[in-house]
Structures are given as structure tokens and as C-alpha cells.
Amino acid sequence: MSRTRGSSGPKTLAAINEAGLDLIYTAGYEAMSLRELAAKVGLQPGSLYNHIETKQDLLFDLIHNHMVMLLARVDAELEGVEGPVERLKAFVAFHLDYHIERKREVFIGSAELRSLTPKNRKTIVTLRRAYEDRLCDILKTGAAKRLFAVSDIRVTAYALLAMLTGICTWYDPKGRVSRRKLIDIHTRLVLDGVTA
Missing domain, CATH: 1.10.10.60 (Homeodomain-like)
Known part of the structure; x- marks a missing residue:
């Protein structure tokens, strides 16, 4: 090129x-x-x-930019959505859409976390925790209103995120299941898993 x-x-x-x-x-x-x-x-x-100082700086910038965008986009998606059930549905749909569209960024953000310096890794882990907290807050609110039966908020959030993020490893947009249908299936799985 x-x-x-x-x-x-x-x-x-x-x-x-x-x-x-x-x-x-x-x-x-x-x-x-x-x-x-x-x-x-x-x-x-x-x-x-x-344009870049080091290879490490490039990696950090790629993952950092991805995390900053992820947080901004999820906040925009959840803005104005009322009630924990509707917020959980919106979170699931957003997470799947974003992760399908940005498969490379998501993969690198997970697989290459090990390649970051301790200082850079700490920054990214803090951003990841902030994203996880968005889901934890939804689950906590739903549990407090007795809409969700969740014994451990953080473990449940990690389990849901692992399932939803797994889409990056197997989903083929040209396959037999449309993105909309895929979101519907995952939304049902998530709701069935946490609904009281």
C-alpha cells in the first residue's frame, strides 16, 4: 500500500x-x-x-481508543432507557452489535492485555471495570426491585459478558442466523438467566 x-x-x-x-x-x-x-x-x-513513539504506545492507543469508544457508546445507548429490564435488553443488543462490528478491537483488547506494560494494563483494566459496572448497576437495580434473582452481581455480570462477547469467535454475518435473530436469542437467554 x-x-x-x-x-x-x-x-x-x-x-x-x-x-x-x-x-x-x-x-x-x-x-x-x-x-x-x-x-x-x-x-x-x-x-x-x-506518528507513534513505540510499538507499546501503538498497542495501548488501539486498546484505549476501543475502550473509550465502548464506554461512550454504551452510555449513549442506555441514556433515556427506563427500568432494569429494558436497560438490560438495551445493554445486550448494544454489546452484541458493537462486538460484531469491532471484532478485531475486541479480540486485541482481550488477547493482548497481557502484552501491555503494568501501567498501561492498569489503565485499561480500570476502563474495563467501568464497562462491567454498567451491567452490574443494571443487575443491582433489578435485584433491588425483585425483578432479577441474582445471588452475586459481579459473578453474574462476568458470566453474561463472557457469553455475549463469545460472539466474536463464532458468528458469521453470512451464516443462517441474522443479527436481529441472534440478538433476540441472546436477550432471551440473558433474561431467562436472571429473571426472578
Whole structure:
């Protein structure tokens, strides 16, 4: 891929991030080289440092941007939705849609958490906890209103998130089950699992 003549810094950085997502998703963080990344974007290897400082910075930025977007989007999706049952339905639909659309980001955010420095990992884990807290708050409110029968809020949230996030490993948009039907099935599974 050759660099667009006269491309701007932000466009080049966006191309670097996109290429980084592809390379880390397919080969893994440890296997990806900055030389390979530069070639994919159409830059000289030394030119990468005009846009990113280190390979670790690239990984952190990719995961951090994903988490910040995830939190902003879930908050927007839940805004104005009243009642724990409706909020849980909205959360499930959002989570599935987002994770289907951003399979690479989700995979890297989980699989490459181990590759972050301790400081960077702490930042990402804090953001992940904030996202988990959105679901925990829904479950807690539903349990307090006796709409949900949940013995342990955090364990239930982790179990639901594991089930919902698993979509990234097996769902094929060209398969026999439509996205809408898939959301309906998962919503029913979640509600049956927590409804009092």
C-alpha cells in the first residue's frame, strides 16, 4: 500500500492504526514488527516515529481508543432507557452489535492485555471495570426491585459478558442466523438467566 501523496498527519496516523489492528489481529502483537507496519502503510520505517513513539504506545492507543469508544457508546445507548429490564435488553443488543462490528478491537483488547506494560494494563483494566459496572448497576437495580434473582452481581455480570462477547469467535454475518435473530436469542437467554 503506497502512501497517499500529501497525506496529512491525522490521515497517516489513522492508516497506521488500521494497519496495526490488522497485523496484531492476524499475527499477534509480539510477531508484528514496526518494519512490517511501515511497509503496510507505505512509509519508511523511520517515518513511523513521526506518528507513534513505540510499538507499546501503538498497542495501548488501539486498546484505549476501543475502550473509550465502548464506554461512550454504551452510555449513549442506555441514556433515556427506563427500568432494569429494558436497560438490560438495551445493554445486550448494544454489546452484541458493537462486538460484531469491532471484532478485531475486541479480540486485541482481550488477547493482548497481557502484552501491555503494568501501567498501561492498569489503565485499561480500570476502563474495563467501568464497562462491567454498567451491567452490574443494571443487575443491582433489578435485584433491588425483585425483578432479577441474582445471588452475586459481579459473578453474574462476568458470566453474561463472557457469553455475549463469545460472539466474536463464532458468528458469521453470512451464516443462517441474522443479527436481529441472534440478538433476540441472546436477550432471551440473558433474561431467562436472571429473571426472578
